[in-house]
Amino acid sequence: MTSKKVVELFYDVASPYSWLGFEIICRYKNVWNIDLKFRPAFLGGVMKGSGNKSPAMVQKKFLYMGKDLSRLTDYFDVPLQHPADPIGVIFKKGSLSAMRFLTAVQEREGGNTKAEQVSRELFLRIWNEDKDITEPGSLSEAAVKAGLSESEIKELLELYTSPKMKDKLRSTTQDALDYGAFGLPLLVCHVNSKAEVFFGSDRFELMAHCIGEQTNTEQHKQINK
Ligand SMILES: N[C@@H](CCC(=O)N[C@@H](CS)C(=O)NCC(=O)O)C(=O)O
Numbered sequence: 001m002t003s004k005k006v007v008e009l010f011y012d013v014a015s016p017y018s019w020l021g022f023e024i025i026c027r028y029k030n031v032w033n034i035d036l037k038f039r040p041a042f043l044g045g046v047m048k049g050s051g052n053k054s055p056a057m058v059q060k061k062f063l064y065m066g067k068d069l070s071r072l073t074d075y076f077d078v079p080l081q082h083p084a085d086p087i088g089v090i091f092k093k094g095s096l097s098a099m100r101f102l103t104a105v106q107e108r109e110g111g112n113t114k115a116e117q118v119s120r121e122l123f124l125r126i127w128n129e130d131k132d133i134t135e136p137g138s139l140s141e142a143a144v145k146a147g148l149s150e151s152e153i154k155e156l157l158e159l160y161t162s163p164k165m166k167d168k169l170r171s172t173t174q175d176a177l178d179y180g181a182f183g184l185p186l187l188v189c190h191v192n193s194k195a196e197v198f199f200g201s202d203r204f205e206l207m208a209h210c211i212g213e214q215t216n217t218e219q220h221k222q223i224n225k
Contacts, residue, residue, distance in 0.1 A: 004035040005211045006027070010176040010186040012043035013133065014095035016069050016080055019123040021185035021201035023078045026116060028204070032213040038115045040102040043184050044094060044175040050182040054095070055091060072201075083130040097160070098122050103169045104160040105143070105145040108152070117146035 009025050011018035029036040047054060055061035066082065073080040083089045102122065106115040121142035125131040132138040136157055143153045159165060176186050179197050187198040189211050196210050208215045 004033050006026070006037060006187075006190040007034045007207075007211070008037045008039050008188040008190075010039045010041045010046075010172070010179075010181065011186055012041055012046075012095050012184050013098050013122040013126055014090050015184045016065075016127055017201045018043075018185040019080060019127055020072055020076055020078055021187065022119060022123065024076060024201060024204060025187065028213070028215075032208075034211065034213075036112065038106060038112055038119065039172050039175065040099050040106065040115070040119070041173045041176045041181075041184065041186075042096060042099050042169055042171070044096070045170065046176055046181050046184060047175070048213070049177040052182040054090070055183075056087065079124075080127045081130070083126065089130075093132070093134050095126075095133065097135075098126075098139065100145075100165050100169050101139045101156065101160040103167050103172070104156050104162075105148075106205075107165065107168060108109065108156060108159065113145065114148060115162050118143055118148070121145045145177060 007025065007029075009022065013019070013020050024192070028034070031127060033147050036180070043054075046052075055065055069080060069082070072078075102115060102119055105118045106112075107114060122133050122139075125138065126133050127144055133142070139160070140153050140157060143156065148156070179186060179195060181197075181199070183199060185199075185201055187203070187207060189196045189207060191211055196207075198207050204215050
């Protein structure tokens, strides 16, 4: 049996393309021979550290993104809807607390299952329900929906603002930057001791080719249903 190839997904719930990348790789993880590692990172830190700026700050890109995302939503069957005030949601409210919370979920669990569920609930809140993801009450609601117990949530609410979680998120974001990130999502495939880095949710064909797998969007989009 061939050993599983490690694939890291760096993502931030404030990034709609991260949601697409997240859902697509979650579908493929069920059919590809990969060991998927979630790496919750902070997009603001990636932008700052790489000297880039969000495409939402360039008017033409922002307009194009709106159309592009609507088409992708339909194609990939991910229920993305634009919040009423995207700029306020992305830049004013931001995702720092949510990403620290996810860091804590992953740290506490030492695995992926709960991180996947809580990430999905946070993506849904921001990109489908137009709900807050900054307040402790909002994080707690997402965790309840993800199936976490009352005692787990209580522990997480104590943990996520700790210096340890702040440092962990900072170091994950630095890992993304060290791989050359200038935006998210970032997928890193480890093949023959080499890291192959892909930016965006639109590089799955190339990624599959690189790790010796195949893509089939129509078939695989049914997998998580
Ligand atoms: N073409 C990529 C675009 C991804 C993208 O625009 N991501 C945003 C965050 S939502 C970003 O970090 N952009 C940086 C840049 O475009 O320079 C895709 O389809 O996923």
